[in-house]
Amino acid sequence: MNKFLFIILAVLTTSHALADQPKDWQLGFQNAASETMRDIVNFHDNLLLPIIIAISVFVLFLMVYACIRFRASANPVPSKRTHNVAVEVLWTLIPCLILIVMAVPSFKILYKQDTIPKAEVTVKAVGYQWYWGYEYPDENIIFESYMIEDKDLKENQPRLLAVDNELVVPVNKVVKVLITANDVLHAWALPAFGVKRDAVPGRINETWFKAEKVGTYYGQCSELCGIKHAFMPITVRVVSEEEYNEWLMDAKVKFAKELIEEDEFKKLASK
Ligand SMILES: [Cu+2]
Numbered sequence: 001m002n003k004f005l006f007i008i009l010a011v012l013t014t015s016h017a018l019a020d021q022p023k024d025w026q027l028g029f030q031n032a033a034s035e036t037m038r039d040i041v042n043f044h045d046n047l048l049l050p051i052i053i054a055i056s057v058f059v060l061f062l063m064v065y066a067c068i069r070f071r072a073s074a075n076p077v078p079s080k081r082t083h084n085v086a087v088e089v090l091w092t093l094i095p096c097l098i099l100i101v102m103a104v105p106s107f108k109i110l111y112k113q114d115t116i117p118k119a120e121v122t123v124k125a126v127g128y129q130w131y132w133g134y135e136y137p138d139e140n141i142i143f144e145s146y147m148i149e150d151k152d153l154k155e156n157q158p159r160l161l162a163v164d165n166e167l168v169v170p171v172n173k174v175v176k177v178l179i180t181a182n183d184v185l186h187a188w189a190l191p192a193f194g195v196k197r198d199a200v201p202g203r204i205n206e207t208w209f210k211a212e213k214v215g216t217y218y219g220q221c222s223e224l225c226g227i228k229h230a231f232m233p234i235t236v237r238v239v240s241e242e243e244y245n246e247w248l249m250d251a252k253v254k255f256a257k258e259l260i261e262e263d264e265f266k267k268l269a270s271k
Pocket residue numbers: 127128185186187221222223224225229232
């Protein structure tokens with residue numbers, strides 16, 4: 001029975017393959033594009049889901065059994081029993097064991113996410129009401145990233161998720177993300193990378209990801225931050241190393257944080 005339900009769920013959840021953004025009628029997670037997210041998906045699919053299904057089926061069975069076995073017509077004189085030591089020990093011990101079985105892999109993933117490897121690219125995301133600001137502290141780059149309104153959407157740009165200036169990062173590189181906010185609480189979240197961190201004014205949170213596939217990935221602010229909370233999406237474009245370097249050249253001119261020297265500008269512009 002358990003296996004049967006699991007197969008049905010597995011069939012239903014495979015329909016979201018190759019989605020790096022939410023899809024209509026999606027069930028389950030977005031496709032994983034980083035090792036962290038793969039860990040999370042495996043943990044959910046191979047451990048949590050079977051446990052949840054087993055418990056649901058067991059409770060349903062108990063309820064149905066009790067309804068039929070102990071209905072008034074079949075059981076006119078109810079038992080007066082109030083204690084059963086063996087059953088009480090079991091219903092305390094078994095849930096404890098289940099929690100321990102879940103906690104061990106869960107903490108492993110948590111600490112793996114928390115340990116930031118040596119960063120190859122560092123970006124800073126700042127939450128504002130209601131858009132994101134990005135900075136590449138090592139590259140003298142700063143820009144703002146606004147959602148594209150429905151009327152301005154181009155083909156292939158998803159509604160409420162596409163932005164004017166995307167965050168661009170190289171593929172297969174450790175990207176450290178420094179996250180903060182400038183007004184209220186926001187949260188920088190990217191489901192495909194398994195990343196979600198609060199953006200807190202006056203404080204810098206850190207997280208990291210290593211995207212394994214080139215592509216465009218979408219996320220949203222995940223902390224209720226006001227009337228336009230739903231309209232400050234996050235778009236990350238993962239590109240090859242060469243494309244990233246090209247983008248850097250342009251961005252250093254277009255999004256320069258501090259004035260650059262004239263010959264520096266010429267050098268960049270000529271490339
Ligand atoms: Cu927000």
